[in-house]
Amino acid sequence: MSADPTSLSADEPRWQRRSEERPGEIMRAGLELFARKGFAATRLEDIADAAGVSKATIYLYFKNKQDLFVATVREFAEARVDRIEAFLDNYEGGYSELLDLVLRQLYEVVQTPELRAIVKTLIAEAGNFEEIRNYHRDHVVLKGLGMMTRIVEAGIKTGEFRPCDASATVQSIVFPFLMNSLGRQTFGELPQFDPEALFASHLEFVKRGLAADRES
Amino acid sequence: MSADPTSLSADEPRWQRRSEERPGEIMRAGLELFARKGFAATRLEDIADAAGVSKATIYLYFKNKQDLFVATVREFAEARVDRIEAFLDNYEGGYSELLDLVLRQLYEVVQTPELRAIVKTLIAEAGNFEEIRNYHRDHVVLKGLGMMTRIVEAGIKTGEFRPCDASATVQSIVFPFLMNSLGRQTFGELPQFDPEALFASHLEFVKRGLAADRES
DNA sequence: GTCTATATGAGGATAGAC
DNA sequence: GTCTATCCTCATATAGAC
Numbered sequence A, B: 001m002s003a004d005p006t007s008l009s010a011d012e013p014r015w016q017r018r019s020e021e022r023p024g025e026i027m028r029a030g031l032e033l034f035a036r037k038g039f040a041a042t043r044l045e046d047i048a049d050a051a052g053v054s055k056a057t058i059y060l061y062f063k064n065k066q067d068l069f070v071a072t073v074r075e076f077a078e079a080r081v082d083r084i085e086a087f088l089d090n091y092e093g094g095y096s097e098l099l100d101l102v103l104r105q106l107y108e109v110v111q112t113p114e115l116r117a118i119v120k121t122l123i124a125e126a127g128n129f130e131e132i133r134n135y136h137r138d139h140v141v142l143k144g145l146g147m148m149t150r151i152v153e154a155g156i157k158t159g160e161f162r163p164c165d166a167s168a169t170v171q172s173i174v175f176p177f178l179m180n181s182l183g184r185q186t187f188g189e190l191p192q193f194d195p196e197a198l199f200a201s202h203l204e205f206v207k208r209g210l211a212a213d214r215e216s
Numbered sequence C: 001g002t003c004t005a006t007a008t009g010a011g012g013a014t015a016g017a018c
Numbered sequence D: 001g002t003c004t005a006t007c008c009t010c011a012t013a014t015a016g017a018c
Helices: A021-037 A044-051 A055-061 A065-089 A095-111 A113-125 A130-158 A166-187 A195-210 B022-037 B044-051 B055-061 B065-089 B095-111 B113-125 B130-158 B166-187 B195-210
Strands: none
Touching: A021 A044, A021 A055, A021 A065, A021 A113, A044 A055, A065 A095, A065 A113, A065 A130, A095 A113, A095 A130, A095 A166, A095 A195, A113 A130, A113 A166, A113 B113, A113 B166, A130 A166, A130 B166, A166 A195, A166 B113, A166 B130, A166 B166, A166 B195, A195 B166, A195 B195, B022 B044, B022 B055, B022 B065, B022 B113, B044 B055, B065 B095, B065 B113, B065 B130, B095 B113, B095 B130, B095 B166, B095 B195, B113 B130, B113 B166, B130 B166, B166 B195
């Protein structure tokens, strides 16, 4: 309490850190373990060890295990969709190039360990945590699919893409990336799941799948 | 023990059934609960109640909880891939039609509650059960992807499909169905996940994505 | 603010009657 | 072959010292 957090000197007691860092460290350790073992199979003690604190310390920042879990899952998903959304709002140009850019973004984000962990955790635990299920359904999945749908619809209107059911077609476009990420998370790295190969191949596949019919 | 199982009379004690039916009933109840809540969060008592037996009865047929789980997950996945494989072995005709037929099969199978439950369970628990992970990797996922890859490669050779990385392209073809199934399992039925719309739309998308370039 | 030590309870597993 | 009743482990959650 006497220490100014912005100028923490080196000779503080070893265990003392600024309390603003603790929750993040605990959640980061939690995400990794929750994703690997699931909510029920993850012991608070393992999280505490991974975060370098004791079990009891967790209860200083989180009401209970479930509270930690809900906070963790939300923490690492929140910013991503908004980042893409901001990108879309500022974009000027053709929808074909836009789709290309957005798929690159999605591809990058889906590679990160955090995102893979979140997607896996969401699927595994949505049945047990209505709060998490509803939040991600509304703020991540439907929002994300909606953004993509609007891109496709706009492209159809300008004639860059062929007429189609945009809402359904979006699943043909983005689901391979998500499922590939899940496959790697589930089975580890396999030559069949090489994400570089998938990305190039799928981009070409999408380009042809959406291409407007040639006249003549 | 005195009763001949093939001619079980109606006035037996109410709780007595032929033992060959019990394991299947327990596994069916188990699959549903494991898929909804996960392995750790599913209580043996819940499975027992759902199957209409007592906890102790489960231990007559399965060594322990994990043994029941492993047997259950394997039970409902085993036959499916083999069925499609047999279908392929007997097929004569064009690869474009074959791909169409196989996607219909995949689509049907992925709709069933059992398959949805298996896919979800696999993703959720593969990290905790190496045995399950390895079995499905080799006998379901890689085998299934391999079969599809051979179809695409054969179609490229006959000129029905454009030249491409068959192994990667297969993911563009089948992953939307799998991910759609997972989405419904995770979030319930949503208009965005309407599987009928996806099927028709995706089939058209695949047809165009694979079409050989027109000459001229 | 963090730790060590402990209370509490839930659920997997078993013994023994029928 | 199935049930009821009990045991026992293990992990969450808390109390209290520093």
